[in-house]
Amino acid sequence: MSTSDGVVIFCPFLFTNLTSVGYPIPQFRRTDQYAAFKKDGDSQMNRKVHGIADLMGKRKKGEGESDDDKVVVRRRLELHQTQGLENYFTTVDVYPTTEAKEKLAQELDLKAETISKWFINRRVKLRNEEGKKSKGNDSDEEAAPKEKPSGRSRGAPAKVSSKASKVTGPRAVMARTKNIVAARGKSDPTTPASPQEQISEESYKDSPALPSADEADEPQVIKKKRKVEEISAPPPPPPEPKKEPVPLPLWKELYIEAEAIRAAAGPSAEHLARQQLMLDHILNTRKKQELPPVFAMITGPTIQPYRMEELSLVLGRNTPAHREADIHVSNSANINHLHAKIVFEDNCYNIINVSRRGFQLKTNKGWKEITGHMVKVPLPNPAVMNFQGSFIFVQCFYIRDADSLEEGSHVPPVIKMEPIVQIHDVSMSYEEPEPVYVPPPKPQTPAKATKASKRQAAIPVAVAASDERETPKQWSYASMISASIRHHGGEATYKQINEYIGEHFKDVVKDRRTWKNSVGGVLSSSGFFESIRLPSDDPTSKKRGGIWRISNRGDKLVETETTKQEEKAPAAVAEKRPPNMVSGPVQPESYDSSSSGSSDGSSSSGESDSEESRSGPDSGDEGPPILAMS
DNA sequence: GACTATATCACCAACGGACA
DNA sequence: TGTCCGTTGGTGATATAGTC
Numbered sequence: 001m002s003t004s005d006g007v008v009i010f011c012p013f014l015f016t017n018l019t020s021v022g023y024p025i026p027q028f029r030r031t032d033q034y035a036a037f038k039k040d041g042d043s044q045m046n047r048k049v050h051g052i053a054d055l056m057g058k059r060k061k062g063e064g065e066s067d068d069d070k071v072v073v074r075r076r077l078e079l080h081q082t083q084g085l086e087n088y089f090t091t092v093d094v095y096p097t098t099e100a101k102e103k104l105a106q107e108l109d110l111k112a113e114t115i116s117k118w119f120i121n122r123r124v125k126l127r128n129e130e131g132k133k134s135k136g137n138d139s140d141e142e143a144a145p146k147e148k149p150s151g152r153s154r155g156a157p158a159k160v161s162s163k164a165s166k167v168t169g170p171r172a173v174m175a176r177t178k179n180i181v182a183a184r185g186k187s188d189p190t191t192p193a194s195p196q197e198q199i200s201e202e203s204y205k206d207s208p209a210l211p212s213a214d215e216a217d218e219p220q221v222i223k224k225k226r227k228v229e230e231i232s233a234p235p236p237p238p239p240e241p242k243k244e245p246v247p248l249p250l251w252k253e254l255y256i257e258a259e260a261i262r263a264a265a266g267p268s269a270e271h272l273a274r275q276q277l278m279l280d281h282i283l284n285t286r287k288k289q290e291l292p293p294v295f296a297m298i299t300g301p302t303i304q305p306y307r308m309e310e311l312s313l314v315l316g317r318n319t320p321a322h323r324e325a326d327i328h329v330s331n332s333a334n335i336n337h338l339h340a341k342i343v344f345e346d347n348c349y350n351i352i353n354v355s356r357r358g359f360q361l362k363t364n365k366g367w368k369e370i371t372g373h374m375v376k377v378p379l380p381n382p383a384v385m386n387f388q389g390s391f392i393f394v395q396c397f398y399i400r401d402a403d404s405l406e407e408g409s410h411v412p413p414v415i416k417m418e419p420i421v422q423i424h425d426v427s428m429s430y431e432e433p434e435p436v437y438v439p440p441p442k443p444q445t446p447a448k449a450t451k452a453s454k455r456q457a458a459i460p461v462a463v464a465a466s467d468e469r470e471t472p473k474q475w476s477y478a479s480m481i482s483a484s485i486r487h488h489g490g491e492a493t494y495k496q497i498n499e500y501i502g503e504h505f506k507d508v509v510k511d512r513r514t515w516k517n518s519v520g521g522v523l524s525s526s527g528f529f530e531s532i533r534l535p536s537d538d539p540t541s542k543k544r545g546g547i548w549r550i551s552n553r554g555d556k557l558v559e560t561e562t563t564k565q566e567e568k569a570p571a572a573v574a575e576k577r578p579p580n581m582v583s584g585p586v587q588p589e590s591y592d593s594s595s596s597g598s599s600d601g602s603s604s605s606g607e608s609d610s611e612e613s614r615s616g617p618d619s620g621d622e623g624p625p626i627l628a629m630s
Numbered sequence: 631g632a633c634t635a636t637a638t639c640a641c642c643a644a645c646g647g648a649c650a
Numbered sequence: 651t652g653t654c655c656g657t658t659g660g661t662g663a664t665a666t667a668g669t670c
Binding site: 114117 | 631632633642643645
């Protein structure tokens with residue numbers, strides 16, 4: 001992203017190379033994620049469907065339809081469309097004007113009518129959410145039994161308690177929101193929007209869904225909306241005792257200083273000179289601190305991108321009792337508190353296995369099990385590792401002085417980063433590991449769960465990064481099956497699939513008595529997998545026991561998704577990142593407060609630019625923005 | 631054990647009628 | 651005309667029962 005003064009902030013987002021390094025099928029933890037993912041690749045999803053309403057002749061004729069063409073175009077909005085609408089709803093206006101709707105329709109390739117309906121439904125959803133909040137909080141007003149619409153003609157307005165509606169009910173929230181919008185003068189086309197609103201309206205597509213609360217230039221409408229939410233929200237919890245100030249990490253100090261210089265400089269020759277000074281300062285500081293002119297970007301579907309500035313870093317699993325890991329890989333019990341260590345030694349990054357279970361490392365000869373205790377392996381660049389189902393990507397960069405740039409380059413004299421070309425044949429770099437000892441799983445006596453509770457358990461719970469609750473389900477069956485088939489080279493029998501899942505996802509399936517049935521169900525009915533059967537004249541042919549592989553449809557979906565990730569950069573991937581798996585803290589507010597997403601992770605963070613999605617582990621060592629040439 | 635078929639659930643775009 | 655409210659129905663994920 002280019003800033004106004006020409007400095008280019010660069011994030012070497014690693015997902016762009018995921019296809020080439022064997023990125024597994026995306027993991028879906030929520031139905032809507034899965035649906036959104038499937039959407040693009042599945043033409044069937046967009047097909048015209050004939051509903052019962054059509055059969056009964058209930059439905060009105062649509063736009064441009066003839067009498068013989070009574071079909072409902074029923075489709076799910078694409079991810080970017082929903083995101084754009086959601087961002088507009090959250091950051092700009094819950095009541096868009098007709099012009100705004102038309103503009104949205106044009107930009108999101110939707111009909112204005114669809115936009116309108118979406119906003120109606122979205123407001124209903126907001127009210128329901130607010131209603132739940134106030135119900136939990138305001139027992140006096142909401143304690144009355146829920147009125148059923150019985151006896152009321154269809155479509156007649158619900159009887160809302162006037163008291164509730166005036167105070168905290170959903171209607172009240174909406175009304176207040178509406179009043180705010182009206183008060184803003186937005187409905188009056190002659191009233192120009194404030195500069196902040198203009199910015200917001202222009203950038204709604206890229207802006208995060210929930211900007212951080214302490215953002216200085218927060219759009220007025222958001223402030224007002226938040227005020228509305230605060231009115232109906234439960235009283236804030238008592239303030240936590242103040243913690244001792246933690247010294248800023250090096251990168252943060254440098255960045256703050258650099259930002260100060262940059263802010264003071266302005267777009268001038270003097271500014272460029274100051275900028276150079278700043279960059280010199282960064283390099284000198286690194287030299288003083290004996291830090292290598294190298295850093296590694298670490299990221300993955302289960303962790304937020306992290307810029308490694310230290311000489312060593314621990315990968316593992318943090319719990320309330322153990323917080324030794326710099327990067328929390330996942331909540332899986334298969335991840336040790338200290339699972340592996342990345343160290344900068346011998347002028348390159350290496351990874352040392354500390355755990356018994358080890359991990360898999362992608363090499364130019366395929367996946368290698370790294371299981372020997374304290375086995376040190378030079379990291380390929382880029383490196384892909386599989387930590388018991390959690391994939392982690394590492395790419396190393398070095399910082400090169402601007403003097404060595406090509407002549408005539410139009411880019412400003414700043415630091416340039418280039419990936420270190422460092423391909424290792426890992427198979428030659430370490431001894432064959434000892435056989436892995438995996439203790440047998442403890443016999444489980446699952447508690448009797450009701451259907452509803454099981455259903456609830458299947459829904460990923462939005463938990464804070466520090467929340468150690470283990471969500472019962474973190475993988476969909478489709479993604480587990482896909483991982484299994486890919487592990488077996490693209491084809492696997494039912495037995496192999498089940499064995500793989502039972503071994504690698506035992507935490508996911510241990511409480512599911514019938515998980516094998518579900519695997520079978522997904523295999524046969526999802527359409528993502530196909531069974532290869534021997535010809536019937538083959539003597540070894542059997543009626544049963546085919547070999548399963550990912551179907552063209554499934555492959556296409558993976559391809560589509562990967563392309564989308566390439567195009568959308570981290571924002572799209574960050575959105576797919578399940579809330580319960582996010583390991584990093586909230587975004588570092590010091591360098592880009594606008595990038596902070598919702599703290600509970602329950603909604604899309606909407607990170608728009610690659611440099612905004614960076615953060616680190618719970619320790620607070622978030623990665624800094626990286627200065628580079630475009 | 632290896633499937634297949636069906637039921638159930640949550641989600642959500644779209645609908646119809648009433649209302650402001 | 652736009653919005654609200656309740657409803658409808660399509661969709662995928664998962665569970666369950668049944669078959670071979």
